[in-house]
Amino acid sequence: MKTYTRITLSLLTILSLSACKNEEITPNRGKVKFETVSISSKLAGRIEKIYVQEGQLVKQGDTLALIDIPEVNAKLIQAEGAITSAQGQLDMAFNGATSEQLSQIDGQLNAAKAQMDFAQESFNRLQNMFQDSLVSQQQFDEVKMKLSMAKAQVSGLQAKRDEVTKGTRFEQIEQAKGQLDRAQGAKQEVLLAADERYVIAPTDMSIETISLEEGELLTPGYALFNGYKTNGVYFRFxxxxxxxxxxxxGNTLTIMNPYTKDETQAKIIAIKQLAQYADITSTSPLYELSESIYELKVVPTSDISGQKFFNNATVLIKK
Incomplete structure (x- = not known):
């Protein structure tokens, strides 16, 4: 009888201890997750070199790959040529005409004045002859037209000489400055494109997958590297x-690793309903209602540097 009593008491003790132990852990089990990172290129090019391997940990700013973009060098040469040309135009606008240009204009102006004087003398002679009816109307009109053309040529050359003597107009200088700014902007754009040859890690992360190999063509926006943020751990229930x-x-929770028994203090930052597709209630309205499922996103608030986490590992919530 005593033996049975001891066995019964032992069983009750075990059940009591088991019940106490179960009270510490909720039935909710979750998974360890990491914030994902995808790295792509803005420009198309051929992969010249990959400097990392899958599973490798990298730091923010590390060079992951080098992309060969041959068009960059050609566009850089074009941009530098445009800058040289625009700078020359601006210098010319500031300096005005040279002595050689003034000499050429003076020569053209003197020749035009000589032609105008000759045309004026011819006009005077034919005008008297026309009044005496010695020449036809057509001959007189031709001489008159030549005089008008000669005067117009002299006026144009005189205006050109006045312009180069007084200096370049403000609008021309501003136009030359605008061309120089545009050329310099084009060069800066090419230099930025040259920087895109280097694929850089945007944050501390682990490289999980590398989608292409050296020599393959990388298109803009295609994810070359996929991985997880080193400090991006969170829990999903x-x-x-x-x-x-x-x-x-905002609730605080205690998260426990069931295998290492490590505990982590954490906070709920989001609650959202998971997508629910057709269930039996859609065809049988009288059937018992099924429950909706929600997701808790929980982030650590305590120091986790001494703990080890693996993606999709199981974690528990303590009461």
Whole structure:
């Protein structure tokens, strides 16, 4: 009888201890997750060199790959040529005409004045002859037209000489400055494109997959590297509708690794409903209602530098 009593007491003790132990852990199980990172290129090119391997940890600013973009060098030469040309135009606008240009204009002006004087003398002679009816109307009109053309040529050359003597107009200088700014902007754009040859890590991360190999063509926007942020760990729990009311955004939780027994203090930052597709209630309205499923996103608030986390590893919530 005593033996049975001892066995019964032992069983009750074990059940009691088991019940106490179960009270520490909720039925909600979650998974370890990491913020994902995808790295692509803005420009198309051929992969010249890859400097990392899958599974490697890299730091922010590390060079991951080198892309060969041959068009960059050609566009850089074009941009530098445009800058040289625009700078020459601006210098010419500031300096005005040279002595050689003035000499050429003076020579053209003197020749035009000589032609005008000759045309004037011819006009005077034919005018008297026309009044005496010695020449026809057509001959007189031709001489008159030549005189008008000679005067117009002299006026144009005189205006050109006045312009180069007084200096370049303000609008021409501003136009030359605009051309220089545009050429310099084009060069800066090419230099920025040259920097895109280097694929740089945007944050501390682990490289999980490399989608292409050296020599293959990389198109703009295509993810060359995929990985996880080193400091981007969080926990994801799926909670049924019947228990979601126990949680609120901002609540603090204690997360435990069931294998290492490490505990982490964490906070709920988001609660959202997971997508729910057709279930039995859509065809059988009288069937018992199914529960909606919600997701908790929980981030650590305590120091986790001494803990080890693996993606999709199981974690538990302590009460």
């Amino acid at each position: 799926t909670i049924p509708e019947s228990r979601i009311y126990d949680y609120n955004v």
